[in-house]
Amino acid sequence: MPDKDAGTPRVFLVRHGETEWTISGRYTGRSDIPLTKNGEEQVSSSAKVIVGSGKIIDPSRIARFFISPRTRARRTYELLFDTSAQKELEEKVVITEDIREWEYGAYEGLLTAQIRAARKERGLDQDEPWNIWESGCEEGESPAEVAARLDRIISKIREIQSPYMHGEEAVDVVLIGHGHILRAFTKRWLGFELSVKLPMMLEPGAVGVLSYEHHKVDEPAFLLGVNMGGSE
Template sequence: MPDKDAGTPRVFLIRHGETEWTKSGQYTGRSDIPLTKDGEQQVISSAGVMVGTGKIIDPSRITQLFISPRKRALRTYELLFSESIRHSFEGKVEITEDIREWDYGLYEGILPSQAKAGRKERGLDKERPWNIWTDGCEEGENPAEIKNRLDRVIAKIREIQGPYMHGEKPVDVVLIAHGQILRAFARRWLGFEVGVKLPMMLEPGAVGVLSYEHHNVEEPAFMLGVNMADKGL
């Protein structure tokens, strides 16, 4: 049976590899810390399986990349794609603050449990527990600010991919960013508010896939599974 959605453009969400703070669980927003050696190997391993001619992420099918300016994301880009492939991407790469990690404000560098304890000490959250997805961060970003910058990226992607819903031209897009912001991006892609309860996981160095149903730019979808031999055709 033919794949009814074959040829539909895809958006690949790539989380940077492990850092010391992803290991410890500390909030890492504006802090610019490097990948660990294990983090670099995570990305290299993902690249070996996922990236290449005829693989899921086929460089010849990529028309645009959006990359966070944090060095953990930039290093992930370097490890994911060889120098020759990166050279072929000239003019296709946008390094943008719109997909940098959530600004955690007062919570930068601390654990979620410490953030909650600090809020309690300051007399907050008396009526209900704090939820970053709906309440945001003190002296940091709130969900409305996250929504605004992610929607700008989504609008650009829809403009790129909209005319080619049936595979008339390869227009896959890659985002290389961070765990929290990519999960927020997936919510906005599907049309949900940032604060909607939609538990998702994205491990360091891992790849998520978004696309569209019925070759329709107005029907964005989450691709629950992909064939490891799928060429996107």
């Protein structure tokens, strides 16, 4: 069966590698926690399989990078692309706060169980446990604030990709960010409010893929399976 969507631009979601706080499950927003040795190995292992000429993420096909300013995200970029590739890609890289992790505010460094227990002690969430997708974070960001900044990036991506929906030019985009924000991005890409229940997992150092159906920019889609042979 022929691939009716061959050549359609893609958006690659790259989560940074493991950190010490990733291991413990602590909420890591603005805290600039470096990758662990294992985290660096996670990213390097992914790079060997999916990054390179003719592979899923082909540097020659990338039109733009949007990268979180946090050290763990920037280091992930350095591990994915060798020095020579970075020099060629330099003008395509945008370091932006719009793809930083969710601002956790008073919940920074805490575990989900700690947050829920503390809120319940104060008389909050008596009927249902705290859910970041619905309630956001005290002294941090609300779902609406997160959605607004992600929508700005989505608008920029669609401006880049919409003229080339049949592959007339290579305009793939790579986002390098964090667990919560990349899942939030996926919801907004598909047109869902952040409160919509859409269980997703994205392991440290892993890659997710978004695209479009029927070569139409107004039909964004989650690319459930990717041919490991590359984009051609």
